[in-house]
Amino acid sequence: MRSIIPTSLAALALLGLAGCSSLPSWDSLPSVSGDKVLGLVTPYRLEVVQGNVLTKEQVAMVKPGMSRNQVRDLLGSPLLTDIFHENRWDYAFSIRRQGAAPQARHLVAWFEGDTLKSVDVPDDLPSEKEFIASINTFKAGKVPKLELSEEERKALPVPVRPAAQAQEPVGPVRSYPPLEPRS
Template identity: 50%
Template sequence: MGLIFAASASLVACGSLNGASTSIASIVTPYKIDIVQGNFVSQEQAAAVTPGMSRVQVRDILGTPLLSSIFHADRWDYVFTFKRQGLAPQARKVTVFFKDDALERIEADALPTEAEFVASLDSGRQAGKVPVLEMPPESLTAAPAPIKTVEPTPLPPLPASYPPLEPVAR
C-alpha cells in the first residue's frame, strides 16, 4: 500500500514540476539573432541606374544579383530580407530588365535611403552606458616612457652539412 502511495505521489510531483517549467519557459524567451539575407539596394543605388547602361555597369552599382536564371536571361532579381526578433520581417525586391545587353527598365519596391536603413538597424536597441575612462586625460598626453632596446643575441652557426632526408642504401 505504501509503495502505491509513493508512486502516485511521485507522478503528481512530476506533473506539477512540468507545469512549473512550462510557465517559466513561457516567460523566458531565447535570444534570436538578426538575420539579413540577400542584396540591400538603396534609393541612391536605384537612382544611379539609368536605362541604356550595360550589364557590367549595373552590376558595379547594384552588385551581383541574387537571382539570375537561364530561363530569364534578360532579368536580374535583387531580393533582400531582414528578420529581427519582436519586429515584422522586412522584404524588398528589385528587378532589373535588359534588352540586347542594355538596361531597359527597373522595377522596385519602396526602397529606403542608406541613412534610413542604417537607422533601422539600430532601432529598438538600447545604448549601453558609456564606460568611464580609468586613466586621467593628463596622463594620456604625458610623455611616453622611454623604450628600452635589447640587443639580439646571435644564433649558433648552422652545421656545414645536413643529414640525408632518405636513408642511404648500401
C-alpha cells in the first residue's frame, strides 16, 4: 500500500508535466492588443473618436478674412487653443474603429487679431463621401429589391375577395331604447 501512493503521485506529476508541454508558451500567447485573446475570444473594442471631423466641403467654405466666430461656426470649436499662441487654432481629429483603418488629421487655422489669415490643410483631407466610406464597416451583401416595376405589378394575379356574408349575432340579442327622447 505504501508503494502505491508514491507511484501514483509520480504518475500524476508526469501527466501534469506532459499536459504543460502541450500548452503554448507565454511568449507565444497573443496579447489583448491582438485580434483574439488566447486565440479564442475576440474582445470588444471601444470606438474612439477625438476632435472635429473636417471634410473638404467644410474647409472649402472657410476663406481668409473671416472672423473667429465665423470660422468656429463652420469648423466647430478648435481642439487646442494655446494662450501663448493666440493667433493659432489647432483642429485635430483621430478615429479608431474596429474593422476600419485608424485615421488622424491635423488642421491649423492662423489668425491676425480677429481675422483669419490662412489655413494649413492636410493633403489627405477626405470629402464627406470618402470619409463615410472609410469608416463604414457594414459589409453589405446583395441589396434586396424593395419595389416592383409597373410591368411586374400588372403581371401579378388579381386577388380574389370572398363575398361578405352576414353573420348571426353571437349571444343574447338585446333591444335598447333610443338615446334621444322622442318628441
